[in-house]
Amino acid sequence: MLSNYIITAWKVFLRRKFFTFINLFGISITLMVLVVTSTIADNYFYPAGPEKNVDNFRTINRLLVTNDEENLTSVGRLGYKFIKDNVFRLQTPELISINSGTRTRAIFHEGLKRELLIKKTDSNFWRILDFDFIQGRAYSIDEFEAGDKVAVINKRTQLALFADKSAIDQQINIENQVFTIIGVVENVPIVEATALADVWLPYTTNASTAYQQETTGDWVTLLYHSNPDIIKDVNTEFVNLLENDVQLDKSSGFSIAIAGAYSKLEQLSRELIADDKSHETHTGLVISLMIGLTVAFMLLPSINMINLNVSRMMERSSEIGVRRAFGATKLQLLMQFIVESILLTLVGGIIGILLSVFALYLIDVKGLIPHAHFSFNLRVLLIGLVLIFIFGLVSGVYPAYRMSRLHPIAALKGNN
Amino acid sequence: MLSLQNISKSFQTDRIETIALSDINLHVNKGEFVSVMGPSGCGKSTLLNIMGLLDQPSSGEVSIDETPITSYKDKQITGLRSQKIGFIFQSFHLIHDLKVLDNVELPLLYRKMSAKERKALAITALEKVGLSARIHHYPTQLSGGQQQRVAIARAIVGKPEILLADEPTGNLDSHMGSEIMSLLESLHQQDNTTIVMVTHDEEMAKRTQRTIRVFDGQLI
Numbered sequence A: 001m002l003s004n005y006i007i008t009a010w011k012v013f014l015r016r017k018f019f020t021f022i023n024l025f026g027i028s029i030t031l032m033v034l035v036v037t038s039t040i041a042d043n044y045f046y047p048a049g050p051e052k053n054v055d056n057f058r059t060i061n062r063l064l065v066t067n068d069e070e071n072l073t074s075v076g077r078l079g080y081k082f083i084k085d086n087v088f089r090l091q092t093p094e095l096i097s098i099n100s101g102t103r104t105r106a107i108f109h110e111g112l113k114r115e116l117l118i119k120k121t122d123s124n125f126w127r128i129l130d131f132d133f134i135q136g137r138a139y140s141i142d143e144f145e146a147g148d149k150v151a152v153i154n155k156r157t158q159l160a161l162f163a164d165k166s167a168i169d170q171q172i173n174i175e176n177q178v179f180t181i182i183g184v185v186e187n188v189p190i191v192e193a194t195a196l197a198d199v200w201l202p203y204t205t206n207a208s209t210a211y212q213q214e215t216t217g218d219w220v221t222l223l224y225h226s227n228p229d230i231i232k233d234v235n236t237e238f239v240n241l242l243e244n245d246v247q248l249d250k251s252s253g254f255s256i257a258i259a260g261a262y263s264k265l266e267q268l269s270r271e272l273i274a275d276d277k278s279h280e281t282h283t284g285l286v287i288s289l290m291i292g293l294t295v296a297f298m299l300l301p302s303i304n305m306i307n308l309n310v311s312r313m314m315e316r317s318s319e320i321g322v323r324r325a326f327g328a329t330k331l332q333l334l335m336q337f338i339v340e341s342i343l344l345t346l347v348g349g350i351i352g353i354l355l356s357v358f359a360l361y362l363i364d365v366k367g368l369i370p371h372a373h374f375s376f377n378l379r380v381l382l383i384g385l386v387l388i389f390i391f392g393l394v395s396g397v398y399p400a401y402r403m404s405r406l407h408p409i410a411a412l413k414g415n416n
Numbered sequence B: 001m002l003s004l005q006n007i008s009k010s011f012q013t014d015r016i017e018t019i020a021l022s023d024i025n026l027h028v029n030k031g032e033f034v035s036v037m038g039p040s041g042c043g044k045s046t047l048l049n050i051m052g053l054l055d056q057p058s059s060g061e062v063s064i065d066e067t068p069i070t071s072y073k074d075k076q077i078t079g080l081r082s083q084k085i086g087f088i089f090q091s092f093h094l095i096h097d098l099k100v101l102d103n104v105e106l107p108l109l110y111r112k113m114s115a116k117e118r119k120a121l122a123i124t125a126l127e128k129v130g131l132s133a134r135i136h137h138y139p140t141q142l143s144g145g146q147q148q149r150v151a152i153a154r155a156i157v158g159k160p161e162i163l164l165a166d167e168p169t170g171n172l173d174s175h176m177g178s179e180i181m182s183l184l185e186s187l188h189q190q191d192n193t194t195i196v197m198v199t200h201d202e203e204m205a206k207r208t209q210r211t212i213r214v215f216d217g218q219l220i
Helices: A002-015 A017-045 A048-058 A079-086 A124-128 A141-146 A155-162 A234-245 A264-272 A282-317 A318-324 A330-366 A379-402 A407-414 B045-051 B074-084 B101-112 B115-128 B143-157 B175-193 B204-208
Strands: A057-060 A062-066 A074-076 A095-100 A103-109 A110-122 A133-136 A150-154 A173-174 A175-185 A199-202 A218-223 A256-259 B001-014 B017-028 B033-037 B059-064 B083-088 B162-166 B192-196 B210-215
Touching: A002 A017, A002 A330, A002 B101, A017 A264, A017 A282, A017 A330, A017 A379, A048 A057, A062 A218, A079 A218, A095 A124, A103 A173, A110 A155, A110 B192, A124 A234, A124 A379, A133 A155, A133 B204, A150 A155, A155 A175, A173 A199, A173 B162, A234 A256, A264 A282, A282 A318, A282 A379, A318 A330, A318 A379, A318 A407, A318 B101, A330 A379, A379 B017, B001 B045, B033 B045, B033 B175, B033 B204, B045 B162, B045 B192, B074 B083, B083 B143, B101 B115, B101 B143, B115 B143, B143 B162, B143 B175, B175 B192
Parallel strands: A110 A199, A150 A175, B033 B192, B033 B210, B083 B162, B162 B192
Antiparallel strands: A057 A218, A062 A074, A062 A256, A095 A110, A095 A218, A103 A110, A133 A175, A150 A199, A173 A175, B001 B017, B001 B059
């Protein structure tokens, strides 16, 4: 019977080409947008670049300090002194890294001005994040502590500055200091903001040491443990420490510090629904919002398709009457229309997935999202298949159910 | 073969109750060719729908082969329709998305049968109505008379014992109508099929063995 349903469905699609086209267009475009969005989100939450061990570390990148009266407040990235006095007292992490926010700096190379993203880090930065070295190496703890003027650059910078030549041992002038390049890494996708830069330098090469006295500043901290289950608990330890034994410079006037060590999802949630005075991450709410947006996005074409399917089936009421008269049960009719709907959604889904692969390829080739390598992975494929299935059911079952319930005489009269 | 006992049918609308059939008693013998006549709205089609188990009476009993089917559930009634009854409609009701052959095969889809058997039976039915050369056409590519022949092939493909025709010549000119009537006559004679036909046309009715007249929902 199933083969009959499929054959009938196929004949109907071929005969009603415009309807089939409209339906396929609606399904495939909706699915393409959802799959491309899912792939980008997937790349954000499950990075393929240096942040690929995302489950093993947490980031502290925002701090609110205030006094008891709350009339003196400062919010921003962390100060070096605050990190040394507080974050370094944490017991949970195996490794702690301090690195600066990314700054754009103009450099001059062979008479040409280039703008590069500069990040200053310690040596633990290279141990926590999993960079892909094309040439050379990262700076060691000895080089870092000695304040050696060494640099790691990305592939894009290597090509821009040195073309085909090896960049290793070449020199680069940044902020009036000359650095020797010791490593070249693959470009970092823009969605991996913690690792992202064009050039990485040891922060011990800073001309001034004034930053070492700051409570708030321009620093980010990475907390790492080789066991993802253990690092999960670091936020609780950090929050307890800040609530019960925070060390703040008395001269600054601050007495209260609020910050948290968050995963990527928690960070995103806090950025979207930020309340610096609370530790609440609102991840549940953000996930619900994402699901809600996806549902809302799918709802419009679904309602459209339900409408289209109902009116199309109304046109076919005579067929329904004939089939009922000649022995089709309600269940058989229901199955026939569901198979039609699922088959159409499946074909639309396959086209949608092919369009998504093409769209992701375009995003990759055109560099719309810098250095991101979006590939169609199994997880996204599964999401796509689930979306197709839901879409097919939502848009097909209701009209099919309605039509299968039609009384044969009413159907034959076209009286719906 | 087909028996109606004390059949009444009324339709309830918001305000009024319309009585379509009132206390009908009718017996159609096996192999009989019966016509049903009456003015528009007198209940002819309702009578035919009840005979064809497409509609249920408000009261009374329908029996097929001496078996009352009043207590049958929808699935059993559907099965009985599939096995024993073929329908011919005034406006043909062919499925325009399907080719002639697929239209004729349709009643067999709801029986346990291979695709090969279905196709063979459909071609035989189309040969009987003289349309075996049109199996790959779509209904819209055929004339009205040809479409009704396809509808007749569809009605007889499952070799039903009863053929119910609701004004089968109503949408055709007199020449085409006469051809269709001849076809029904030959089916009746060759296969001994029981035929009940609703018609407005006295000439067509004269060609049947018995004419039942309905007026205001009652047999006269």
